[in-house]
Amino acid sequence: MALRDSFGRVATDLRISLTDRCNLRCTYCMPADGLAWLPGAEMLTDAEVVRLARIAVTRLGVNEIRLTGGEPTVRPGLVDLVAQLAMLRPRVQLSMTTNGTSLARFAAALRVAGLDRVNVSLDTLRADRYLAMTHRDRLADVCAGLAAAATAGLAPVKVNAVLLRDVNDDEAPSLLRWCLERGYALRFIEQMPLDPQHSWDRGVMVTGAEILARLRSEFTVTALPGRGSAPAELFAVDDGPGTVGVIGSVTAPFCAACDRVRLTADGQLRSCLFADTETNLRTPMRAGADDADLAHLWAAAVRGKRAGHGVNGPDFAQPSRPMSAIGG
Structure with a gap:
């Protein structure tokens, strides 16, 4: 059984959120004093995560x-959970998106457990800006984590950066x-309307076109063919x-080629990052x-996936859950 929607797209890429908690407070993601975390009893256990992942891989083509x-x-x-997921057959490509602050401690063990690669969020190279943007003084830890990931063989090591106008957009x-x-x-990823404060401002978002213009002030940047279902449009540098990749989620949506489906930390299935509905898998699973x-x-749930996220439509409304509770 394939995860095919009514528009012919097939979901083969599963994003599993392991927690809504975070040790940073990035300004575009959550308030400085944090959020009300999901109750522990509502969170999927390791066994439940592995069971749902196994169903996705063995029955649904993920x-x-x-x-x-x-x-x-x-x-x-985390390391033991990764090891269990790496034992699924057929073997899946297994990656993780992280802020990198603890990666120096975990990278080697995660690679041994079976993690293939990492995406690390890093929006600035300036310690003062990192502190202002995350409310934590952890830039050195992130840089050490990236180096540790490369040494461990978690390749390719990818860096995700969000540029905000008049904040860090000069650092492209x-x-x-x-x-x-x-x-x-x-x-580079365009800032998306997924903040809990619902204060996203299109004027503050630095567009993909602007990012490319900034890069072209110092580099020759040439588009590469063969994007497929990848969210990033790739460019050769010099x-x-x-x-370098640019993910224009807002100004250049790639919904028509989307192959992703998301499982939240409390067992809710989301066919789109911006979906306004969820399918509860936790409750029926626990009921037998x-x-x-x-x-x-x-x-x-996937058959009902919409044609697009609708961010640019007149009736768009942000999801009730913020990004931290959905999982990227």
């Missing part, structure tokens, strides 16, 4: 799993140069081999539903 949060490294037992060229020098693959029942619920 071949890639990305672990997200919140910040996944704050979940106890310096971020790219820094990543190229270290062999990291940089991806004729290669280095590349068998694997076939859960697979049918999953497939039905």
